[in-house]
Amino acid sequence: MPLIRQLVASARMMLVLTLALGVLYPALVWGIGRAVPAQADGSLITRNSQVIGSSLLGQAVTDPTLFHPRPSTSEYAGGTSGGSNLAESSKDQATAVAERHAAYARVAEGEPTADALTTSASGLDPDISPKFAQAQVVRVATATGLDPARVARLVEEHTAGRQLGFLGEPRVNVLELNLALDRLR
Template identity: 80%
Template sequence: MSPVRQLLASLRMMLVLTLALGVVFPALVWGVGRAVAGDQAAGSLVHRDGAVVGSSLLGQAVKDPALFHPRPSTSEYAGDTSGGSNLAESSADQATAIAERRTAYADIAEGQPTADALTASASGLDPDISPEFARAQVARVAAATGLDATRVAQLVREHTTGRQLGFLGEPRVNVLELNLAVDALR
């Protein structure tokens, strides 16, 4: 086989594989994703009054005292810079960050801080908090919204998701969905 024929065969193969693996296969995966799990494939967007207010899969910064606060983020909840700090527990920077978060905790919750109130998630975008952290914020949210604390605590219970399949993970509360429920009542 001549070098020219080999080159043409190689170019044809590259074109076929580029189309198959770079266009057809991704389009097929996208189509199956949309058909089987359309909401998740589209980013699990949360809508309110026809507008997108966030994603149930991504945490957001919350400063409003009338809303539940998420766990800390090392990326300031920016998806393009997502990631953990990679600081060891023995790191002086980690100790300083936890001390600062412990001080800030007193302004947003009651009682002993939970681990998720003091530490950022690995992605820095975790949308969930522990039910304990949510319950520790009930009094502040109730006072700031004028809602009855019993009703706010009920919202926390209603928005607590158990372990997946009954044994995977920990119970959790999606902060965005909980805050939307609080907003709907005030």
Template identity: 80%
Template sequence: MSLVRQLLAALRMMLVLTLILGVLYPALVWGLGQGVASDRADGSLISRDGEVIGSSLIGQAITDPTLFHPRPSTSEYAGGTSGGSNLAESSQDQATAIAERRTAYADIAEGEPTADALTASASGLDPDISPEFAQAQVKRVASATGIDPARVSQLVEENTAGRQLGFLGEPRVNVLELNLALDDLR
């Protein structure tokens, strides 16, 4: 087989694979995403008064005392730089970060801090917190908003999602959705 024939065969194969893997397959995946779960495929955007205010899939920085706070982020909630710190539990930098978060915890919640209140998620953009962390913030939120603490606690329970498929993961509370429900309550 001549070199020219081999190059032409390789070029044809590259074009065919580019068409299949670069055009047809992505179009098929996009089409299935739109047909099966268009909300999630489009980023699970949440709008209020016609304006997109966030995504239920990405955590946001919240410092307002009248709202529930998310778990810490190593990326300052910047989607373009998501990722964990990759620090070992024995790392001095990790110990310092956890000590700082433990001190800050006293300003936003009560009781013993939960693991998700002291550690960032692997992506640094986790939109969920544990129901325990949310309940630990109830007193502060109720005091800051003037809403009965029992009603705020009930709101946390109403916005707690169980394990996926009944056995995967842990119960969780989406912070953005909880804060929107709290806003609706006010």
């Protein structure tokens, strides 16, 4: 008899846990995801009812009238995201940084920031440092015919502070900044 009681208790516990962890919990998480669909659907940004990007993923930008993101080892392809995994002492890393340093003058002015010369761990970082964004203001203002002071204010308006006030660094989302720039024009 004790063996049968243990088997019945085990079967009941399995059913309860299967229901709780296999049905109720996933349904709860799905429901919360539906309550905040922008986050659950990848923070997609639309314009004229058409998806133009995600605020969570960097995109390639070559247009001189727009702000440029940090470099990507994956060419901004989400399916192949990842860093280069090259050490700072690697000759390939030194070559890549030297090439980006030489190309920096076409994108921004002043001394290059680290995020202008190196890729992020994912290769899809949507943000750049405020300093890198400010270094691009003159080029963008010249290419668009806008007042440089107004473009600089736009960068300041789109600079997000540290998360929770102490995590990470201030950052500028390139896609959101470029959309605001388009609205300004």
